Amino acid sequence: MMVVAMARLLRDGERVFHGVASPLPMIAILLAQRLHAPNLVYINITGGINALPETLPRTTVDPRLTHGSHVIFKLAEIFDMSARGDLDTAFLSGVQIDGAGRINMSVIGPYERPKVRLPGGAGSAAILPTARRTLLWRTRHDPRTFVEELAFVTAAGNVDRVVTPLCIFVKREGRLQLESIHPYSSAEEVRAQTGFKVETEGVPLTPAPTTEELAALHAIDPQSVRLIEFKG
Template sequence: MTQYAKDYSVGELMCVTLAREIDDGDVVVLGSFTPLAYASYILAKITHAPNSTLLAYAAVDFKPFQLSFIRAESSATRGAACIWTMLEDLNSVHLKGRGDVEAISSIQADGYGNINLSAVGEYDSPKLRGPGGAGAPEVIKMHRKMIGYFPNHSKMTFVPKVDVITGTRYVIGAEERIKAGYRPGPIRYITNLAVISKEEKDKPFKIDSLHSGVSAEQVVENTGFELEVPKDIPETEKPTKEQVRLLREEVDPYGTMAFDFKPGKERLGYLNEILQKELEAIGYA
C-alpha cells in the first residue's frame, strides 16, 4: 500500500504533482533554471519515469543529478549522452513535435490559454517589463502537454485577460490539435492551491483537484477567470513518504526548491545560506 507523507511543504506537493505529469518515455525539456521544475523532472526520472529523456542547456539525455543552485549546468553537461546546439534541439524536439513536457510559469495567465511574460500594463509603456518568453510562446503550443506551475495562485496572476499575449496554446481540443499537426494534450496549471485544467477551446478551466485543506470557494475567489467547479472534487494526491525522502535527501538537499516560495526580501539571505552549504560540501569553509 502506498504510504503517503504527513509532513510536506506546499512546494514539495507541487513538485511531486508536476513529477506525476511525466510519463515513462517522455521527452522533457528543461528551460530556464527553475529549481522546482528541475526537481520534479529529476524526481520523475529516478522513480516512475526512468525511460524519460531529459534535456537541459546543451545536454541531451543527461544523468539525473543532485540539484544545486550553481551547478545545474555543469551537472547536466557532465552527465550528457549528447551535446546539441539550440537549433539541433529545436529542430529535433520542438518543431518535430517530440516534446512532451516543458513546464512554464508566467506573470499573468488567463482562461484562454494565454500567457504573459512581456509586460504588465501597456506594452509600449509598461508598469512592469517582464523578462520575455524565451521559447515559452512556441513550446506551449508545440509540446504534447502545456503544463504551468504557479507558486502564488491569485487574481494578480490569474487574470480575466492577459495584458499582452506573449504566447498561447492556440489549438486546444484534441481533434483540432491532431488536424493542425500536434499531439493532443491538456493545458494544466499546478498551483499552491489546486490543479486546474482545460481541454476544450470553448469550455472553461475545471478544478481537477484541491490541495489538502483548500476549498473550491477559495480557488474560485483567487482566480480572475471563470472556473468549472465539479460537484465532487478529489484531493490532490499527496506526496508519498519515499518521494519526500528522495526530494530532501537525494534530489534537493540544499533546499533550492524552497527559493521560489520565499518573499522577495528574504531571497538574498536564503540564497547566501544555500551557497554557504554548497561551499562547505566541497570543502571550503
C-alpha cells in the same frame, strides 16, 4: 506538493524539457525518473540529455546540469525538435495566466507605455504551440497572476495542466478547469484567489505526497533547492 504533483504528470519514455528559472521542473523530472519513469528522457536548457548532476544547482543554467549527459544539445536544436513534433512535454511558466491557459511574459499595462516591462517569452511562443503538451506552473496563485484578461499574450498553445500552490488545472474545451485542490487548500480559497470563474463543486483533493515520494524528493534535493522559487 507542487513538485510531487508535477512529477506525477510525467510519463515513462517521454522527452521532457525545461528552460531557465525552473528549479521545480528540474526536480520534478529527476523525481519522476527515480519513481515511475526510468526511461524518461530529460532535456534541459544547458543542453544536457539525461544529466545526472552530482549536486543540484540553484540556477537551471548551471553547467553542472550537463554532468553525466549522454550528449550535449545546442539550444536551437530544442526548438527544431519541438517544431518537428518530437518534444513530448515542455515546462513553461508565465507572470500572468488566463482562463484559456495563455501566458503573458511581456508587459503589464499598454504595450506602448507599460506599467511594468517583463523579461519576455524566452522562446515560449515557439515551444508552447509546437510541443505535444505543455505543463505550466506558477508558485504564486492570486487574482493578479490568474487573470480573466491578459495585458499581453506572449504565447498560447498546447497547454495540458497548470500546477499552482493551491490546485491543479486541466485544460478542456479551450478553458482551464479545476482537476484537483491541494489538501491544505479549499474550494473557497481557490475561488477567491483566481481572477477567472472556476467550478469547484465535486472537485477532489490532490492526493498528498506519499512516504516514498517524500523520501525520494529529499534524497534528490537535500538542500531544498525547490524552495528557491517561493522566496522573495
